[in-house]
Amino acid sequence: RAELIAAVANAGALGCLTALTQPSPEDLTKEIARVRELTDKPFAVNLTILPAITPPPYAEYAQAIAEAGVPIAETAGNNPQQLLDILKPAGVKVIHKATSVRHALKAQSIGVDAVSIDGFDCAGHPGEDDIPGLILIPAAADALEIPLIASGGIADARGLVAALALGAVGVWMGTRFIATLEARGHDNYKRRITEIDEDGTIVTRAHSGKPNRMIRNEFTKSWEGREAAIKAYPHQLREVGEPASYRGRIEGDVINGVLPCGQSGGLIERIERAGDVVENIARQAGQILARLPRVAG
Secondary structure (H helix, E strand, O other): HHHHHHHHHHHOOOOEEEHHOOOOOHHHHHHHHHHHOOOOOOOEEEEEEEEOHHHHHOOHHHHHHOOOOEEEEEEEEOOHHHHHHHHHHHHOEEEEEOOOOHHHHHHOOOOOOEEEEOOOOOOOOOOOOOHHHHHHHHHHHHHHHOEEEEOOEEEOOHHHHHHHHOOOOOOOEEEEEEEEEOOOOHHHHHHHOOOOOOOOOOOOOOOOOOOEEEEOOOOHHHHOOOOOHHOOOOOOHHHHHHHHHHHHHOOOOOOOOOEOOHHHHHOHHHHHHHHHHHHHHHHHHHHHHHHHHOOOO
16 A cells, blocks of 8 residues: 555655555556655556456556556566566566566566565465575576565565675565554554564465465464365465455454465564664664674684
């Protein structure tokens, strides 16, 4: 939503609005306008392409992004070629999120401007390869010629500095910004993120039929040992995941709802203002970088 995106942008980072959070391309256009009422800084819009029984009008969402003059779009999910044909002629820079080196190379080959590589420790869908960021980031950095952004399992300045050392030009954070005052979501959900440790999440297909990382609770336990009952995507998502996700994220049922969360939740101790998160990470990263030469001797 606009409040979170503007707060991140005003603090000097790149806020990323989620296109499909909006019910229609017209609603996305209105939400982009709301962001611009709250900030004059650059921001991005994410558009994720996934198979669906009745697919959203992806091309119309992309057209709304292009016509609104948004400078940067993040694509994710399936091959974004159909979106590039709309976004690139409008001058939109495109970052594609990938969960493997082979998918990152494919994205590079079709003309994206940068890749966000998402490790197994991320929230949401980590892909099928189970490669953690400590391996995936440098492997992708070695293979790619375009800029690489690291995502998955990063929640503080230490993760930022580590990602830079591994070959990324920056980092992409999701879970850290769920636990902010401006983020949409129930306070119970946000507090639960700050309460778990590094072992507090699990990857399960129970939400959507595809691997998805979320906080362990009674919902995840209820599906343990019942993998055969999980329907294929998107049927599991529509029949089970979407109602459970609304219960958890919006209604605050942390026991029986779905609570997306990366392993980085184990590093998040408090709910803060989004601008303070950005500013603290930038300041602390500078302190770490200044200290490293002394550590190296």
